Amino acid sequence: MREDDARLRAVVLGSAAGGGVPQWNCRCRVCMLARAAEQRVRPRTQVSVAVSADGVHWLVVGASPDLRQQILATGALTPRAGLRHSPITGVALLNADIDAIAGLLVLREASPFRLFAPPPILDGVRANPVFDVLDPDLVQRVAVTPGQEVDCGHGLTLTMLPMPGKVPLYLEDRAAAAAAAGPTYAARLTAGGRRLLIAPACADLTQPVRQMLRDADVVLFDGTLFEDDEMRTAGTGHKTGRRMGHVSMSGPDGALARLADLPGRRIFIHINNTNPALIEDSPERRAVVAAGWEIAYDGMEIDA
Amino acid sequence: MREDDARLRAVVLGSAAGGGVPQWNCRCRVCMLARAAEQRVRPRTQVSVAVSADGVHWLVVGASPDLRQQILATGALTPRAGLRHSPITGVALLNADIDAIAGLLVLREASPFRLFAPPPILDGVRANPVFDVLDPDLVQRVAVTPGQEVDCGHGLTLTMLPMPGKVPLYLEDRAAAAAAAGPTYAARLTAGGRRLLIAPACADLTQPVRQMLRDADVVLFDGTLFEDDEMRTAGTGHKTGRRMGHVSMSGPDGALARLADLPGRRIFIHINNTNPALIEDSPERRAVVAAGWEIAYDGMEIDA
Numbered sequence: 179m180r181e182d183d184a185r186l187r188a189v190v191l192g193s194a195a196g197g198g199v200p201q202w203n204c205r206c207r208v209c210m211l212a213r214a215a216e217q218r219v220r221p222r223t224q225v226s227v228a229v230s231a232d233g234v235h236w237l238v239v240g241a242s243p244d245l246r247q248q249i250l251a252t253g254a255l256t257p258r259a260g261l262r263h264s265p266i267t268g269v270a271l272l273n274a275d276i277d278a279i280a281g282l283l284v285l286r287e288a289s290p291f292r293l294f295a296p297p298p299i300l301d302g303v304r305a306n307p308v309f310d311v312l313d314p315d316l317v318q319r320v321a322v323t324p325g326q327e328v329d330c331g332h333g334l335t336l337t338m339l340p341m342p343g344k345v346p347l348y349l350e351d352r353a354a355a356a357a358a359a360g361p362t363y364a365a366r367l368t369a370g371g372r373r374l375l376i377a378p379a380c381a382d383l384t385q386p387v388r389q390m391l392r393d394a395d396v397v398l399f400d401g402t403l404f405e406d407d408e409m410r411t412a413g414t415g416h417k418t419g420r421r422m423g424h425v426s427m428s429g430p431d432g433a434l435a436r437l438a439d440l441p442g443r444r445i446f447i448h449i450n451n452t453n454p455a456l457i458e459d460s461p462e463r464r465a466v467v468a469a470g471w472e473i474a475y476d477g478m479e480i481d482a
Numbered sequence: 483m484r485e486d487d488a489r490l491r492a493v494v495l496g497s498a499a500g501g502g503v504p505q506w507n508c509r510c511r512v513c514m515l516a517r518a519a520e521q522r523v524r525p526r527t528q529v530s531v532a533v534s535a536d537g538v539h540w541l542v543v544g545a546s547p548d549l550r551q552q553i554l555a556t557g558a559l560t561p562r563a564g565l566r567h568s569p570i571t572g573v574a575l576l577n578a579d580i581d582a583i584a585g586l587l588v589l590r591e592a593s594p595f596r597l598f599a600p601p602p603i604l605d606g607v608r609a610n611p612v613f614d615v616l617d618p619d620l621v622q623r624v625a626v627t628p629g630q631e632v633d634c635g636h637g638l639t640l641t642m643l644p645m646p647g648k649v650p651l652y653l654e655d656r657a658a659a660a661a662a663a664g665p666t667y668a669a670r671l672t673a674g675g676r677r678l679l680i681a682p683a684c685a686d687l688t689q690p691v692r693q694m695l696r697d698a699d700v701v702l703f704d705g706t707l708f709e710d711d712e713m714r715t716a717g718t719g720h721k722t723g724r725r726m727g728h729v730s731m732s733g734p735d736g737a738l739a740r741l742a743d744l745p746g747r748r749i750f751i752h753i754n755n756t757n758p759a760l761i762e763d764s765p766e767r768r769a770v771v772a773a774g775w776e777i778a779y780d781g782m783e784i785d786a
Binding site: 196197198200201202203204205206213221223243244245246247249250255256257259260261262263264276279280283284285286287288289305306307308311412413414 | 500501502504505506507508509510517525527547548549550551553554559560561563564565566567568580583584587588589590591592593609610611612615716717718
């Protein structure tokens, strides 16, 4: 493909934070609305984004546990030729959390693809024998150096960028494993001179992070919580957003205030079930929209 | 609950073998029909069965990777009280294959339940740090001795029975891990004097297996393949059913011939995407129905 034929595009396969919306065991206000007939809250699966430069070959960023359901719901990812086939030619992992890697187990049926991740995340995957089901002869592990461009083929270039983050939940209490836990990354995808930044987890809007976001034509950014203490307020958890590795939408340190000067299209993704901005007619949703942001939903198509 | 109030019932959450129907990367005849509008083949998720004696508390047998989607599709498993709740009070694991354990990762949001499995299967789970996300203070591991009854509470009794099986696929090539791999089991559930046997994998219809099946009022039995070499014929694999640990429906050693004398209700489950009995109007389906068998489907409700 010639570079000037490339057109960067994405499909949001899943837009929710870990657990999805509704979460299997949750009766918070948002989850109850997501189960109701009126659908003031759209149901959402866990974060995964498919990206392509040619509309034929796709890189999946984030291996959501819901990947089987997501692939079946997405026309662009339907196999097209021969007996076994997939338009998915690569998968990129942004961190080693369960909601970011468990989907690899879905991709176990003898289809070749490349698995892109920084070494600490590949190590986190390798520590679990279940992932050995991905035959290394078919699924080539590509150790990505953060900050360096990687050619994903078919006109698409990937750069993984370190983000202020936290240790994955399941490693928190295991000192040895935690030492091996990597940070979290954003993925910058480029094609045809356009840039899409996917950053579902960001603990702090530092100057380098803000610059990285300003440099993109479209950002899919951490929309986990509306308020830093909303999980405590909702009663669903005792941790603040910051403790979990997420800046909030609102507040003086939040994305709405600190990212008001982004020049490109801005979309929140990785939205937690406690976040009232998920409710279509809520004041929080109106505040988000008024600030020029969109809320990602499953199936959302993005032309970057 | 008084024993004579108990009524044994089940909901088939998922009825397909590993990969589901359609499988994400497959264009075999059955998968193509499952994607078509006519729906001569119903789409199916991977095997999991919910069982209850009181209609209120449920044991999930088999932790399918599709468990989030399955719970959301099943009214009986919707949380009913407080902020966090689930009718799921237990999970039983029949083997350590990915399509039988990955769903545990779905159940990670701080809800208490009991995890029932024989020690080799608990060990297989424990070998993967990702499953440490199930806090042992909330998720009690119950080591089940095969052949011994376990009280699951709420009127339900579970017995795990060893079945002729095989080593899980992802452990096959790792000598050390393979040594730790357990066999596969059937689950016998009893309540109110009735017996349901769930046996999604059986490599050989030995005399003890046939007796175990005869003793049940309802059996959900291994329906992986119609013919032993059908994956080779379809071109989707090089292994026979027997090599994978599954007897076939047809043939002189198959279930239709060898289990013709079962006194109870007989239902095939764990059906592979190559199995032509999945096609509603196929000769193979007619042969199965003529022999007195049913084909399980997602959402099927069973009054045992």
